[in-house]
Amino acid sequence: MAGHKTVETTGLLGWIDQRFPLTSSYKAHLSEYYAPKNFNFWYFFGSLALFVLVLQIVTGIFLVMHYKPDAQFAFQSVEYIMREVPGGWFIRYMHSTGASMFFVVVYLHMVRALIYGSYRKPRELVWIFGVGIFLCLMGEAFFGYLLPWGQMSFWGAQVIVNLFSAIPFIGPELSIWIRGDYVVSDATLNRFFAFHVIAIPLVLLGLVAAHVIALHEVGSNNPDGVDIKAKKDKLGRPLDGIPFHPFYTVHDIMGVAGFLIIFMAIIFFAPEMGGYFLEFNNFIPADPLKTPLHIAPVWYFTPFYSMLRATTDDFTWVLAGAAVLGAIVMFLRNKGLLKLLVPVVLLGVAVLLRLIDAKFWGVVAMGGAVVLLFFLPWLDYCPVKSIRYRPGWHKTLYGIFFANFVVLGYLGTQAPTDLFNLISQIGTLIYLGFFFLMPVWSRLGTFKPVPDRVTFHAH
């Protein structure tokens, strides 16, 4: 028989294996997928992100059964879920808390990648798919936030969609096209609903699959940044590796248990989380005629929102100055075609920074802060992957970067003042400088020798 496949399994499993790579997939991704045995606390967040994703999808399905995507009924239908749908409040709180916790988990997952160099060769694609997931998640959160149709839903969407109108030439038409109306309205609510429940989740699931497949192709990094495939036993198994199942499945179950304790404590005892997970203003139905005094996005967007607000007309002088400085340095250091090309582009950017409205550059700073992450694998020239073997001052630099991100996040929740704006501007410079100067600082300093094998202490 043509194409007949011989398999080791018999019976039903054998029948399936002849037609579908069940046993081989199980082995390749679970029982014989070797992961480094020195994973620490930071390595819980990948599986937790997957867990929260499933939770969001399942709770989302049940919410859609009762929610009405209609400007007339949306707000009431959410309260209907909270009061009259049996268990509806629990489903809704899981979904609203899940959204915030998704970002908590993903931010920590990204911190892990940053400190252990998990984005470095050969894991560039794992990282790029991951940043794609992060972008989708931001889209998902943004579109989803309009659905309860409260004041913050409405005005948050209004502010963000209005940002697109800052794009030169096409901006105003573009923002009307996005909204489907001149203001955020029923038309906007319906299309955001479509994006939230169909379009983005589809892309998100595809990216998650790609993220995991790419990861399993190259194998996981570890806290030492050592390649475990370099040292193998006679059977070709990595000496420092351990089968994902059962060792990391039981490990991740413990992680999920710990996560659920925090997650459920929030749901049952502080579902609003002091106004940071569920904003208090969002308990007021959307009113297009009444602008709230202070419009703040949900906490997970606030670091980027701070960078947007920091980009004032004065600040574009600073950015233009930085671009000119960059042009001079690039001219002095590069050779050949790049010697002219890069400085010309940078000078062009410097001129445009002053020609186009600062609002547009605010949008660019906010978007760019995320897009910049895509290029991280090619910005880092550090000879070692893990922070463990970097010079002490590198650790300080990472510390400043993370603290700065938190400060920016805090400022984004606050009403703007002159001082806050100045701090946001410094924070924006620290954020951008960290990445743009990474090709320079990442290779400086005395690095510690990286061991051949991972550091592992038996439990």
Next chain:
Amino acid sequence: MIKKLLCALALLITCTGAIASGGEFALDRAPNRINELTSLQNGAKLFVNYCLNCHSAASMRYNKLNDIGLTDEQIRTSLLFTGDKVGDLMMGSVSVKDGKRWFGVMPPDLSVIARAKSANAGPTGSDYIYTYLRTFYRDTSKPTGWDNLAYPAAAMPHVLYERQGPRELTTIVTHEHEAPGGKGHAGWERVTTTYDALGYASSKTEKLENYHGKASTEHKFKALDATRTSAYDNDVADLTAFMTWMSEPVQQKRKQIGVWVLLFLGLFFVVAWRLNASFWKHVK
């Protein structure tokens, strides 16, 4: 260099903390009566009698009051005045058009107002309601004849006036005043304004010599019928408790279930932890 950066960062964080604590009108703390059924029932009675005429609670059904110990029969006889059924939503009787004509604004729905009026890391919506309903004062210069300290220029008149009884308000504002001609400050002055029980204001200004304090605003109410006013405070506490309960009727049950959920998860965590340890103890 690094140390300087760290210092700068530390400074930034402390500065932002210091500025974040700005001042608005300080709200009174609402007594916590969310677990007291008699209070909630009294609150429900007041709510239906006084609030529900103009406001709605469109997310609430009358028979949801079963949860605070009222039977359908009690609801029907004491709380339903129109042809409503016990399963109906609590709808007010003011149309949007009338609301705008009478008050300039449609009286808002009150279903979740206790949640909506909370502030991030600040007073709760219950505190707001408790304070708002107790800081009305008569002011003849206002269209409704009333104003409010917690929500200045409120469109709502003091509906519960009869229950609170007449009061006088004295407001003492200490501030720097400008020199004649508008340049610089000439010194400090204290303006004492009294609104009598009928809402007529009288004001007197005194210059302060050698004043080294800060600018301040102080409000003092004087109840002319102290018994009625203190009974009113008690009623408002009940009404606040009811509106807090109404904003999320499941909140008490939620916390009760939460205790069991966390106990279970604690146990589950121990099992998961030991399971993990038993697998990993052989890994060298």
